[in-house]
Amino acid sequence: VVDRSAYNDKMSQLFYYRKKLSTAYSDVTSTDPIFMAMKDTVETFGIPRQMLDDMVSGMEDDFHRNRYQTFEDLYSYCYRVASTVGLVCIEIYGYDDPRAREYAESWGVFMQLTNILRDVAEDAERDRIYLPLDDLARFGITEDDVKSGKELLNHPGWKPFVDEYIERCDGYREKAFKLFGLLDRSSRYSPAAMATFYQSILNKIQRKDGDVFTERIQLSKTEKMFLAAYVYVRYRFLAL
Structure with a gap:
């Protein structure tokens, strides 16, 4: 049921x-300090508007869609909600190599796909399935299977699906890790840390044979x- 007012x-x-x-x-000047700062950032670093427009479009996607039929559909979503952030960031970090x-x-x-796999259970509870339906179908997995929670671990197609994913x-x-050597040395730490954290999360999911249902996969404070x-x-x- 859609809460039309909230929507x-x-x-x-x-x-x-x-x-x-x-x-x-x-040439219009906003009185909102957030957008005043954004204008200064855009002008200082030459951030293309299309990147920010695509970012907002990605947020809109979450209001209009809760299923993705193909990986190409999902890639478009990932680009809008995650790649645009990375593309904006590198304009600020600075780079010479195109x-x-x-x-x-x-x-x-990479990071958004990892998020999606980690959050399969909680997304399904909200009637959201980001995993491509066509890919799931190749392994005999239905929407109801995804919504079944831990029962999905008993499905013969789940482990092979996760391995391919x-x-x-x-x-x-x-490709992501090739980026960091192209950035200014002083700018490498933050993006490299984020990618390394997500790599560790993905490794944990793989070691658990795709069990993202028993408990939320995350890093401990010590691991971080x-x-x-x-x-x-x-x-x-x-x-490097």
């Missing part, structure tokens, strides 16, 4: 943000501290 309110907010976004690319844009796109897709994630991960220290040394001090 309209959220869509109105997105319309407002898209409208205010225009002030960052025009390949950085391709790798930043993969960085966002993770293999696809790894392809984007490999260890990985953060490792990334700091590797990407701030060591030659």
